[in-house]
Amino acid sequence: MAESARLTDMELERALRELGPRYPYPPTPNLAVAVRRRIVAQPVAPVRRLTLWRDPRRLALAAAVVLVLAGAAALINPTTRDAIAHFFHVRGVIVSRVSPLPSVSPVTPLNLGRRTTMADAQSAVSFTIGVPAELGAPDAVYVDSEVPGGEVALAYTPRPGIPLVKQTGLGVLITEFRGDLIPGFLSKEVGPSTTLQETSVNGHPGWWIAGEPHLVFVQVGGIDQQVSLRMAANTLIWEHAGVTYRIESSLSEADAFRIAAGLP
Amino acid sequence: MKGSNRSVEGRPLDDLALVERARTGDVNAYEALVQQYQQLAFRVAYQVTGDAADAEDAAQEAFVNAYYALGRFRPGAPFKPWLCRIVANEARNRRMAAHRRTALAERAQRAQASGEAAPSPEAAAEADEFRATLVATLGRLRDDDRLILAYRLFFDFSETDMAEALNVPKGTVKSRLSRALTRLRAALPADFQLASGGTVNG
Numbered sequence: 001m002a003e004s005a006r007l008t009d010m011e012l013e014r015a016l017r018e019l020g021p022r023y024p025y026p027p028t029p030n031l032a033v034a035v036r037r038r039i040v041a042q043p044v045a046p047v048r049r050l051t052l053w054r055d056p057r058r059l060a061l062a063a064a065v066v067l068v069l070a071g072a073a074a075l076i077n078p079t080t081r082d083a084i085a086h087f088f089h090v091r092g093v094i095v096s097r098v099s100p101l102p103s104v105s106p107v108t109p110l111n112l113g114r115r116t117t118m119a120d121a122q123s124a125v126s127f128t129i130g131v132p133a134e135l136g137a138p139d140a141v142y143v144d145s146e147v148p149g150g151e152v153a154l155a156y157t158p159r160p161g162i163p164l165v166k167q168t169g170l171g172v173l174i175t176e177f178r179g180d181l182i183p184g185f186l187s188k189e190v191g192p193s194t195t196l197q198e199t200s201v202n203g204h205p206g207w208w209i210a211g212e213p214h215l216v217f218v219q220v221g222g223i224d225q226q227v228s229l230r231m232a233a234n235t236l237i238w239e240h241a242g243v244t245y246r247i248e249s250s251l252s253e254a255d256a257f258r259i260a261a262g263l264p
Numbered sequence: 265m266k267g268s269n270r271s272v273e274g275r276p277l278d279d280l281a282l283v284e285r286a287r288t289g290d291v292n293a294y295e296a297l298v299q300q301y302q303q304l305a306f307r308v309a310y311q312v313t314g315d316a317a318d319a320e321d322a323a324q325e326a327f328v329n330a331y332y333a334l335g336r337f338r339p340g341a342p343f344k345p346w347l348c349r350i351v352a353n354e355a356r357n358r359r360m361a362a363h364r365r366t367a368l369a370e371r372a373q374r375a376q377a378s379g380e381a382a383p384s385p386e387a388a389a390e391a392d393e394f395r396a397t398l399v400a401t402l403g404r405l406r407d408d409d410r411l412i413l414a415y416r417l418f419f420d421f422s423e424t425d426m427a428e429a430l431n432v433p434k435g436t437v438k439s440r441l442s443r444a445l446t447r448l449r450a451a452l453p454a455d456f457q458l459a460s461g462g463t464v465n466g
Contacts (some may be wrong), residue, residue, distance in 0.1 A: 007456070009408035010446050013417055020418035028303040035298050037326040039290055096359055256349055 001129055090239040091179035093186045093246075095196060110168060112153040112175075113144030125150030127178060127243045132262035135172060145169055149178030164251045165233045172249040172259065179244030186246070188232070190214045199236075201245075201260050206238025208253055240264045277371035279343040287334045294334075298327050304419060305351045311414045312355035312407045329354070333449035340353065347422070352411060352429070359407070401451045409444035416441055 007015065007184040017109050035098045091098040092154065120141040129152050138154035154174040158164040162171035194210035200206060237246045245263055247256050278300075285293035305326060309319035330337075330350050337346065402410050408430070415421040417427055426441075427434040 002355075006449055007452075009442065012445050012449060015394075015398060016413060019398055020414075022395060023307075023418060024399060025310055028306045029320045030307070031302045031320070031324050031327060032295050032298040034324050035294050035331070038324075038328050039294065039331045083284040094353070169289060220428050 047257050084114035090207060090237055091242070092239055093179065093188065093239075093244060095188045095190060095205070095207060097211070101130055110153075110173075111150065112142035112155070113146075114142060116143050121150075121152045125152055125176075125178075128174070129154075129176060130243075130245065130263040132174070132259045134259045134262050138174075147177055149183040150256055151175060151177035163250050165248065167231045167233050167247060172247065172251070174248075174259075174263075175246045177244055178242055179239050186216060186237075186244075188214055188216050188235075199238075201236060201238035201257070202240065202264065204238050204240040206236065208234075209257070210234040210253065224256055280340065282338065283343050284339075286331070287337070294331055297343065301347055302327075304344070305347060308348050308411070308414070309355040310357075311410050312347065312352055313359050314360075314403055318358040319355065322358045323351055326351040326354040342425060342428065345425040348415070348429040352407075355379055356407065362384045379449070397453065397456060401448060402451075402460050404451055405444070405447060408440075409447055412437075413445050413448065 031221065050203065059236075068163065080163075116124075118129070118131075118137070118141050120240045121141050123261075124143045124145050126149040135156055136233065139157045140155040142153040142155065144151040144153075152175070154176075155170050156162065156172040158171035164171060165173070190209060191212055191214065194214050195208070195210045196207075197208045199208045209232075211234075213233055214235070216232040216235075233248055233250050234256065235246060236253075236259075236261070239245070243264065245260070247259055249256060249259075251259075282293045282297050282300075286297060288460045302323065305323040306319055309322040309326070310316065314320060319427070325460045326347065330347055333350070337343075385460075402413070406424065412430060413425065421429065423434060423437045427438050429439070430440075
């Protein structure tokens with residue numbers, strides 16, 4: 001192997017520095033006009049900071065006001081809603097609204113990892129697996145150790161009161177992973193006929209996504225590595241203490257919240 | 265002198281004043297920030313998306329998001345890396361959407377083709393080929409690697425700014441940069457090397 005003939009780090013760095021000014025970028029568009037138009041159309045008063053940062057109670061109140069204003073703006077303007085959807089995401093999850101939503105086969109393999117026992121799954125992940133009391137022990141447990149911190153999937157087959165979800169072939173699917181370690185792990189695209197609602201689950205920030213199925217991408221090891229995507233049903237998703245929880249089913253919001261109540 | 269501010273990126277004092285005014289609702293101040301950073305934002309986005317339209321959308325969305333997030337911006341912190349982090353996230357969203365439409369291999373091939381077609385009529389043919397190969401190979405790297413190389417070697421970010429823009433601990437920046445260079449070298453053609461004039465040999 002003629003490794004010695006290869007460029008050293010210094011040579012490569014020099015080559016890249018020389019490339020920088022000649023990199024074939026397309027011409028930079030003028031963004032200022034469009035940005036100005038959008039922020040003038042939806043003015044959200046920025047926080048006055050002078051005293052706020054010194055007073056946590058005022059700061060909390062101001063943050064709440066901004067959230068309410070942002071929420072109101074979201075109801076009015078779909079573009080703003082998209083921006084907010086990106087911004088207030090649960091760690092490990094990025095939600096975007098797109099139109100139209102591209103179609104994907106509903107029966108894409110789930111790729112949940114290897115099937116195993118609960119004890120083995122617990123030893124393979126770096127967080128305490130939550131099992132909802134409402135559903136009890138799952139019918140199957142899967143673990144994916146290639147995901148940083150590990151990902152566990154709890155599968156529940158359909159039963160009275162828990163209808164089949166055709167996208168998963170299951171009744172309820174619960175996944176748990178370290179969203180703090182993998183910020184872009186799940187990417188969700190939501191079409192115009194799907195409700196996207198920012199919510200609070202057990203006091204933690206979350207999303208309720210319901211209605212028409214949405215697209216979900218699972219991303220491991222960088223953009224160009226493994227990407228799987230499939231359509232997903234109603235989903236409640238939230239984060240607590242670095243762990244992101246996701247409940248997918250065709251249940252109502254109230255039922256999904258009832259299941260979530262047994263989790264952290 | 266004020267008129268020259270627009271062409272100078274990352275003057276922290278100017279940024280601080282503009283950010284502070286924008287935080288109180290001064291749209292003109294924010295527009296000045298957009299003018300100042302739109303080229304950098306677009307180029308960072310382009311490094312991720314490899315597509316001009318997606319890069320434009322991502323950069324515009326990032327500026328709008330950043331405006332609405334100014335209330336949560338840490339006072340006194342540098343604006344440039346914070347903005348770049350938002351831009352890169354937006355660009356990743358666009359790129360993920362693009363993955364849905366295009367097979368990964370097809371995309372890589374397209375990136376290579378566009379790299380090879382990069383116009384540089386003023387340069388010597390060998391230098392053209394050298395740069396085209398470098399651009400095409402960069403296009404095949406993970407975008408984390410491409411971004412860290414671009415921040416450091418194209419946009420001349422400090423390590424502190426790189427850490428902020430990449431959302432990683434400052435202590436890991438050097439090793440990440442080194443790993444990115446290693447992966448770039450591994451992805452380059454086996455006979456790719458510098459001749460004395462900086463052109464490709466072989």
